[in-house]
Structures are given as C-alpha cells and as structure tokens.
Amino acid sequence: MTIQPLPPLPRLKLDKSGKPTIPSWVAPPETKLDLEWQSLRVLDLSLLDGTPEQQKECQDICQSALTNEGFLLLVGHGVAEEDMQRVFDIANWIMLGDALSEADKKEYEWDRENGDWMGYKPPKGWGERGRDDNDNIEAYNFYGACWEQNKIPPRIRPFADEILAYADHMHNEVGRRLSVILSRILGLGDNHLWDLIPGKGSVLPHSSYCRFQVYHPIEADQREATQNILPNHTDHGWSTLLPSQPVTCLQMLGKDGQWRFVPYMRGALVCNLGDVMEILSGGILKATRHRVTKPVADQLDYERISVCSFNHANQDLTMAPLLDAPLIKKIGVQPNSEVYGAFVKATEAGEEIPKFGEWKTLRNKNAQEPTSKKVVINGVPHTENIVGGVKVYRQV
Ligand SMILES: O=C(O)CCC(=O)C(=O)O
Numbered sequence: 286m287t288i289q290p291l292p293p294l295p296r297l298k299l300d301k302s303g304k305p306t307i308p309s310w311v312a313p314p315e316t317k318l319d320l321e322w323q324s325l326r327v328l329d330l331s332l333l334d335g336t337p338e339q340q341k342e343c344q345d346i347c348q349s350a351l352t353n354e355g356f357l358l359l360v361g362h363g364v365a366e367e368d369m370q371r372v373f374d375i376a377n378w379i380m381l382g383d384a385l386s387e388a389d390k391k392e393y394e395w396d397r398e399n400g401d402w403m404g405y406k407p408p409k410g411w412g413e414r415g416r417d418d419n420d421n422i423e424a425y426n427f428y429g430a431c432w433e434q435n436k437i438p439p440r441i442r443p444f445a446d447e448i449l450a451y452a453d454h455m456h457n458e459v460g461r462r463l464s465v466i467l468s469r470i471l472g473l474g475d476n477h478l479w480d481l482i483p484g485k486g487s488v489l490p491h492s493s494y495c496r497f498q499v500y501h502p503i504e505a506d507q508r509e510a511t512q513n514i515l516p517n518h519t520d521h522g523w524s525t526l527l528p529s530q531p532v533t534c535l536q537m538l539g540k541d542g543q544w545r546f547v548p549y550m551r552g553a554l555v556c557n558l559g560d561v562m563e564i565l566s567g568g569i570l571k572a573t574r575h576r577v578t579k580p581v582a583d584q585l586d587y588e589r590i591s592v593c594s595f596n597h598a599n600q601d602l603t604m605a606p607l608l609d610a611p612l613i614k615k616i617g618v619q620p621n622s623e624v625y626g627a628f629v630k631a632t633e634a635g636e637e638i639p640k641f642g643e644w645k646t647l648r649n650k651n652a653q654e655p656t657s658k659k660v661v662i663n664g665v666p667h668t669e670n671i672v673g674g675v676k677v678y679r680q681v
C-alpha cells in the first residue's frame with residue numbers, strides 16, 4: 286500500500302463581503318424526548334494529517350463504522366462553526382426566504398421525467414402519497430452544470446461563490462480524504478478510488494451535487510396518517526455528507542434490522558456510503574438504508590433545513606467489484622448484502638454490467654416509483670424495481 290500524504294485539510298473560506306443581507310437561520314431546539322438513538326462512531330478527519338499511528342487509527346475507526354453501523358459522524362472536516370452557520374443561513378433563505386420568485390420556480394424547475402434533478406424541486410415527487418401529491422419537501426439541487434450554464438436564479442447569483450466553495454470543500458477536500466481512507470481500507474493505493482470514481486478537475490464533476498432543502502411541517506390533518514417524509518432508500522453515489530441538524534427525523538436501518546434515529550451532533554457531518562461503494566467493494570462496505578420520518582412529537586412544527594452533498598461517480602464507471610483489492614481477496618465478496626447481492630443475481634442471469642450513468646438516471650427516474658412490484662422476502666414486504674438491469678429491493 287502506498288501512502289501519498291495529501292496536504293493538511295484546509296479550512297473552508299466563505300467570502301461574505303459585499304453581499305446582500307440575508308436573515309440568520311435559527312436552529313430549532315433539540316428534542317427533549319427519550320428516543321432510541323443509533324450509536325455512531327465519531328471520526329476526526331484531521332487524524333489523516335497526523336502521525337502514521339493516528340492515520341491508522343483514522344482508518345480503523347472508519348472501517349469499524351462502515352462495516353458495523355454503516356453511518357459515521359465526521360469532525361475535523363475544516364468547516365468552522367460560523368461557516369456552517371452561514372451555509373444554513375443561505376439554505377434557509379433559498380428555501381424559506383425571498384430568494385426564489387414564483388417565476389424562478391418555473392424557469393429553474395427540475396426535469397424529473399427525464400431523471401435530471403438539476404434546479405428547483407417543487408414539493409412533490411418523492412413522498413409516500415403518490416408522485417403528484419404534496420411531499421412537504423422543497424429543494425434546490427446545485428450541479429456543476431448550474432455554474433457552467435449559468436442556471437442559477439438571479440437573486441442567488443451573489444451567493445454563488447459561497448455555495449460553490451462549500452460544494453467544492455465537501456467533494457474535493459472532505460470527499461477526497463474519505464476516498465483515501467476507503468482506498469486504504471480496501472488495501473489499495475491512496476489515489477486508487479479517487480482516480481477511478483469521482484472524476485477530477487472540476488468542483489462538482491459529473492452528476493455530483495449539493496442539495497439545499499427544507500422539509501415543511503406535515504399538515505395537522507395528515508400527521509396521524511404520515512410516517513415517512515422521504516421513503517427508505519440507499520443513496521446511489523459513492524458517499525453522502527450532510528451537516529448534522531437538530532430536527533430529529535433521519536433514521537438508519539441497523540444490521541439487526543431495527544430503524545433508529547441518527548443522533549444530532551452540532552458541527553459534525555453525517556456520512557454514509559452509497560451503491561457505488563457497495564458494489565465496488567463487493568458488498569463489504571455497505572450502502573446503508575435510511576429514511577426521513579415525520580419529526581418526533583416535540584418538533585412537529587419546525588421547518589427542517591437540510592444540506593446534502595451527494596458525491597457521485599464518473600458516468601462511465603463500470604459498476605463491478607474490484608476483485609483485485611487485497612481486502613476483497615482476504616475476506617471475499619458478500620453476496621448477501623442487499624445492493625451487491627442484487628447485482629450478482631442480475632449478472633448471473635446474463636444482464637449487462639451497468640455503467641454508473643445508467644444506474645443513476647434509472648434510479649432518479651424510478652425514485653419512489655409507485656408502480657414498482659411488491660414482493661415478500663423472508664416474510665418482509667419489499668418493493669422491487671429494475672435499475673440498470675438490476676433488481677433493487679426496498680423494504681416497505
Ligand atoms: O435530509 C436528510 O437528513 C437525509 C436526506 C436523504 O437521505 C437524501 O436526500 O438522500
């Protein structure tokens with residue numbers, strides 16, 4: 286294994302000078318309820334800049350977290366508290382302030398039917414109630430093409446440099462270092478995954494994107510009937526990073542089959558892997574299932590602002606396991622894991638190995654597709670969708 290140290294993780298710099306004034310986001314109070322929390326490991330990313338022992342510790346914590354719980358909390362990620370506050374100020378203003386006019390919402394609306402999520406997502410499309418009913422989620426998805434094609438609504442343009450700086454930091458600084466740790470876990474050279482997966486040379490290469498979103502409170506007459514705002518899913522890129530925020534809704538599926546709340550840790554980044562890493566690692570590093578439930582009882586009236594960075598792969602990445610990776614050689618592939626298992630079954634049945642681009646577009650198109658087939662696996666009801674020739678099951 287070659288260790289090729291990166292320069293120390295820099296601090297994110299946001300330039301607020303000369304910008305129109307926007308309101309400050311006020312963090313909702315934390316829940317006071319006694320809930321069943323998922324216990325998560327905390328990884329200090331700055332350990333990667335430390336001594337060889339600290340670097341090994343960093344790798345070991347990450348490996349334990351990603352093979353046991355599947356989620357982890359990242360600190361030492363280079364975004365200071367006041368800069369995280371600024372990112373939430375901007376997200377809050379875009380989603381709940383006067384950043385987007387009604388005309389902007391039409392002009393910059395996403396193209397859901399074609400699986401292209403760039404731009405404004407109206408509050409429908411992902412929920413449990415059906416594709417065209419209110420799902421309580423509004424979002425703005427910033428892709429690299431937003432800057433290349435100037436697809437940024439006029440009032441947001443003065444803030445575009447800060448949004449870009451944040452997106453860049455999440456992908457090319459935090460994501461880059463995570464890819465080094467994952468390469469080391471698999472026994473590969475430091476740059477292996479970074480060279481293979483994300484593509485280089487731009488801020489948000491290919492389909493990687495940064496989503497600013499709000500989950501609106503559920504209407505009073507719908508609260509009883511609503512369980513999940515965002516149905517359970519795995520992410521389809523290689524990693525997802527989201528700043529921890531206080532409205533308790535995000536749940537992950539544990540190895541024991543139990544759903545538990547992801548705890549709030551002020552200033553930390555919640556990190557999980559997606560389908561790409563599960564398939565490339567032959568099921569060893571899992572794409573952990575998660576969902577956003579309605580907020581817990583004492584937080585039902587709060588708007589929940591969430592900022593997600595989805596780190597995606599090159600469109601032409603072959604979604605197949607890296608069978609030469611020393612860890613895979615040592616412990617073998619894990620066909621019982623969900624996404625990798627589906628991949629194995631499909632390829633054994635003669636399906637073509639998908640490229641990431643097909644995988645992503647089909648998954649975007651089929652997200653929360655109500656026409657999916659219902660099947661029962663080990664007594665548990667699932668939906669079945671064909672994604673890139675692969676059957677993907679979701680527990681319902
Ligand atoms: O908002 C969150 O906490 C998570 C959102 C999520 O899982 C997603 O959009 O894929």
Ligand SMILES: [Fe+2]
Nearest residue numbers: 518519520575
């Ligand atoms: Fe997700």
